Amino acid sequence: MQALTLLIKPVSGSCNMRCRYCFYADVTDIRTVKNYGMMSHNTLERIVERALSEATGSCSFGFQGGEPTLAGLDFYRTLMVLEKRYNRNNVKITHSLQTNGLLINEEWAEFLAANHFLTGLSIDGTKAIHDGLRFDAQGKGTHNRCLQTARLLRKAGAQYNILTVVTRQLAAHPDRLYSFYNQQGFEYIQLIPCLDGLEEAHGSHPYSLDTKTYGKFLCRIFDLWYDDFVKGRYRSIRAFDNYIHILAGHPPENCAMGGICSAYALVEADGSVYPCDFYAVDKYRLGNVAADSFEEVLTGDVARGFVQPSRQVHPECGGCMYFSICRGGCRRDREPLTDGVPALNHYCGTYKIFFPHALPRMREIALRVFG
Numbered sequence: 001m002q003a004l005t006l007l008i009k010p011v012s013g014s015c016n017m018r019c020r021y022c023f024y025a026d027v028t029d030i031r032t033v034k035n036y037g038m039m040s041h042n043t044l045e046r047i048v049e050r051a052l053s054e055a056t057g058s059c060s061f062g063f064q065g066g067e068p069t070l071a072g073l074d075f076y077r078t079l080m081v082l083e084k085r086y087n088r089n090n091v092k093i094t095h096s097l098q099t100n101g102l103l104i105n106e107e108w109a110e111f112l113a114a115n116h117f118l119t120g121l122s123i124d125g126t127k128a129i130h131d132g133l134r135f136d137a138q139g140k141g142t143h144n145r146c147l148q149t150a151r152l153l154r155k156a157g158a159q160y161n162i163l164t165v166v167t168r169q170l171a172a173h174p175d176r177l178y179s180f181y182n183q184q185g186f187e188y189i190q191l192i193p194c195l196d197g198l199e200e201a202h203g204s205h206p207y208s209l210d211t212k213t214y215g216k217f218l219c220r221i222f223d224l225w226y227d228d229f230v231k232g233r234y235r236s237i238r239a240f241d242n243y244i245h246i247l248a249g250h251p252p253e254n255c256a257m258g259g260i261c262s263a264y265a266l267v268e269a270d271g272s273v274y275p276c277d278f279y280a281v282d283k284y285r286l287g288n289v290a291a292d293s294f295e296e297v298l299t300g301d302v303a304r305g306f307v308q309p310s311r312q313v314h315p316e317c318g319g320c321m322y323f324s325i326c327r328g329g330c331r332r333d334r335e336p337l338t339d340g341v342p343a344l345n346h347y348c349g350t351y352k353i354f355f356p357h358a359l360p361r362m363r364e365i366a367l368r369v370f371g
Contacts, residue, residue, distance in 0.1 A: 004055040010071040012036040012269040026197040036269035048082040058092040069103040101149030109156035119160040161188035167207040174220035215353030248370035259327025261310040
């Protein structure tokens with residue numbers, strides 16, 4: 001395999017926070033085994049050995065939870081040792097870590113910087129909104145501790161971006177959010193629409209995101225972002241970056257924006273492999289690193305069965321003028337399936353608000369940047 005992307009859950013769904021909207025807690029609730037506990041040294045070694053023997057060009061090791069720092073810093077130090085031991089093919093290795101930031105101290109920050117981890121730090125904007133949805137196991141707000149983590153990462157010279165879950169509460173205040181990013185000097189942002197449960201109806205919770213509010217939110221954030229861009233101040237907002245790449249004829253780096261799923265390897269703490277962290281449930285279990293190669297599980301019948309529904313185009317998409325950039329969207333936003341065919345994207349109405357508003361200016365930027 002030329003390139004291999006792994007998303008590893010070293011502590012399964014274990015977490016030291018109790019975020020109200022946690023999608024992985026919902027996923028694990030409908031599995032036979034809710035939590036696989038802490039990944040063993042043997043399982044980690046097997047993952048690294050298999051990955052670096054199969055990848056011929058590049059290999060990406062990403063870590064997520066739950067909260068992956070609960071595995072402890074020595075777990076990641078062991079990872080570095082194993083990579084040196086098994087990288088006989090001189091594969092290019094990249095690392096990423098998605099964290100709530102509560103356990104990051106100076107030692108952690110220096111390790112992440114020294115080993116070139118790209119760290120995704122979850123902060124949901126201002127203190128009032130963040131602390132209303134993201135609190136620790138004792139029910140205390142975490143905003144101040146997350147900002148301290150951002151300062152530690154910056155001081156250590158670690159690469160990091162900010163992951164913000166767009167809930168109904170946050171989407172009502174786009175100006176306040178963008179001002180917060182400016183005040184904190186955050187330059188790399190991922191805006192992630194809040195997910196309802198895998199088997200729940202959309203809009204089931206107080207934090208659920210409705211399409212109209214989300215559309216207006218994106219329009220206003222784009223206006224603020226564009227004003228900065230024309231003034232020579234560029235801030236990376238992942239969704240906007242990807243749309244501009246698509247308009248310039250390049251593939252998006254975000255798999256959710258490709259239109260067709262590309263099963264990557266989500267590796268749970270026991271070594272079980274799934275095609276996506278949104279679908280780490282029993283019916284989509286592909287195999288286990290103890291017995292199966294990544295090539296086998298990612299090209300097998302279960303993986304192909306997982307990808308196939310995303311190839312189906314909803315009838316309403318056929319004549320849509322925005323389909324070439326929307327591409328139907330992430331399969332997770334097209335649930336539920338009916339006879340193997342996905343529904344219309346839940347955010348179709350959002351895109352029909354956002355694209356007429358932003359597309360002309362995104363095309364202009366694509367032309368300026370890519371020629």
